[in-house]
Amino acid sequence: MRKCAGILLSVLLIFLALFTHHENVNASQIGENVRVIIKHKNKEKQHTFANHGEDFEVKNVYRKDLSKIKKQYEKSKEVEYVEEDYRYHYTKVNDPHFHYQEQSFESMNIQQAWTGYTPTDQVTVAVLDSGIDHTHPDLKDTIFKPYNVLAPGSLPHDELGHGTHVAGIVGAKTNNGIGIASIAQNVRMMPIKVGDQHGAYASDIAKGIEYAVSNGAEIINISIAGPKSQAVQDAIQQALSKGVLVVAAAGNKTSETVEYPAGFPGVLSVGASTASGALASFSNFGESVSVVAVGSNVISTYPTNKSSTLEGYAWMDGTSMAAPMVASHAALLKGIDKSLTSEQIIEIIEQSSVNQDVFPVQYGSVDVASSLDYYHNKSRIYGANSLETAVKIAEQGWSNVEESTLSNGTRKWTGSFAILASSQQFADSLAVAPLAYKLDSPIYLTEKNYLPSSSIQSMKKLGVNKVLLVGGEQAISSQIEKKLKENGLESIRISGKTRYDTAAEIGKFLNTKNGEVLIVNGKSFPDALSASVVAANREIPILFVENNWIPTSSKEFISSKKFSKKYLIGGTEVISTNLEKSLNAIRISGTNRYKTNIAVATFFPSEKNGYYFATGSDFKDALAGGLLAAKEHKNLLLIKRNGLDDATKAYLQQHQSESYQILGGRKAIESEVIWKIDKILYAN
DSSP states (O other): OOHEEEOOOOEHHHHHHHHHHOOOOOGGGGGGEEEEEEEOOOOGGHEEEEEEOEEEEEEEEGGGGGGHHHHHHHTTTTTTEEEEEOOOOHHHOOOGGGGGGGHHHHHHHHHHTTOOOOOSSEEEEEESSOOOTTTOOGGGBBBBBBBEEESSSSSOOSSHHHHHHHHHHOOOOOOOSSSSSOOOOSEEEEEOOOOOTTOHHHHHHHHHHHHHHHHTTEEEEEEBBBSOOHHHHHHHHHHHHHTTTEEEESSSSSOOOBBTTTTSOEEEEEEOOOTTTBBBBHHHHHHHEEEEEEOOSSSEHHHHHHHHBBEEEEESSSSHHHHHHHHHHHHHHHHTTTTOOHHHHHHHHHTTOOTTTSSSSSSSSSSSEEEEEEETTTTTOSSSHHHHHHHHHHHOOOSSSEEEEEEEOOOEEOOOOEEESSSSSHHTTOOHHHHHHHHHEEEEEEEEOOOHHHHHHHHHHHOOOOOOOOOOSSOHHHHHHHHHHHHHHHHEEEESSHEEEEEEHHTSSSSTTTTTTEEETTTTTHHHHHHHHHHHHTTTEEEEEESSSSOHHHHHHHHHTOOOOEEEEEEETSSHHHHHHHHHHHHOOSHHHHHHHHHHHHOOSSSOOOOEEEEETHHHHHHHHHOOOOOOOOOEEEEEETTHHHHHHHHHHSSSOEEEEEHHHOOOOOOOHHHHHHHHHHHO
């Protein structure tokens, strides 16, 4: 009892010390502070920590201390989690008629998408229709290269109103204090008049498509439907070949009738839904329809010289209204990443659609927020930080850890192992991949004094009972050992006095009978990462040297094993020519870390097609993910945060594969890079 009271008192003192420093915050300090939520586990113990019997607290702390304080709390068994108390923002739009659009926009998750949407490029959308009211205050500032197919040289006046309505859905200016909003907020509108109050001829639609392509349209919206036409199909194929996305209305016959141009291959065919989430009563459906968007009771711009309930605005129904919703959605995506191809935009919109079991179409209802999430996170394995990313990698690669035996001839253990490596003292960690592969054990990352609860929970989930700590207490402290023990996990430490000694110690647990060893500079982590997958697959050691000399532990290990094949990874700036000669080794290198990485991949081709990509400017994600690449016999390629090295591009073009994953979040590798890789590997 006295012991428990002592523990509680100690915890209280820690919390009080933290809060005494951070609780008193005045207005002038607001930019320096952040609020945090502390969630407690047991209700009966809430009085020890929380105010007024709540099961969580909200406290103000200095932002610079947030990480330290978060770790302090997470050490307590009484705390379930600690997170920043993020400020949410109102998504108010100042367009006066927006309240008529809110239900439709909510059903497509548009306002949520806007919170994370900052257009970087203007996107040109051609609207092939009955023309446009070019004087409309919500549209006039967006018009670019208007054209009248029916009367070249004349403005594309809209006598019908249909074209003006469609144009407003695509790109009426948002937050301009006028009228309505559109999904995309930086659209340049190219109105092309191809029809009148009687409809449009196929030949005029074809001419309109040709004009749009010739004049820089990136997206074409066609809210017109009819029978199949070779002239229209040829024009669309020409547009698609130029990378232009074509969006078209599926038709309003309440049937599975295939109408065109929506039915042509490569066209994004759009059916209509209601704002309440049902298929619109008039909409076509079936396999020829890709997705649905709101097309029922849609308010949009209308010619100001025509009578309507609201001057300059009207409500209309039809797949004609649904298609421009999707065209605007596509413009939003293109506006954040100009390099996206039409095929990629279609993939994003289709794959991110929701309620796919509700609508009788190929996919489902468009969800704009979901599409942004898909854009940013397709094929990513990531967590909130590198430690959490390692957990995600472990749980993707292992459903459980089988029992195995670890021995170096003098020490022997049997159990279900996990590897715990330092995310800060990386040198100790870089030689461990072959050992992890041999044991078929995932690699988790830890800071010197902090291991997240999610890592321990994951280990238990996979059936781990023994944890190998890589490196001495300067890398992983005894505090971590204590935490593992408290959770029923036995810890075993493999370490030496230096990184060179630790690598040699790890090597003693590996197979050296095939006579191979990989040698890297102990201070060049990209080269060690490039070597890690090869070393793991071949279950051979990685040893560390300096540029011009071999540390004693490495020299003794090499001498004792009499290796017949020694591979140096890296150029002469990291391992000298003299050292190469003295070792009688084969050098594998390039002029930079990325070219060296490709040189390794070329010298040691993988057994299967597929890639894992990790940043080449940090080692953490590649360390844990490289092991997964080895397990699946795939390549680990190191890339720049914001692009691809020329050697990497060339390699991918020569070794295409549709299997790839990105290791780490957007801070590690920007979203745009995913789609550049995707474009090369899928050749789209």
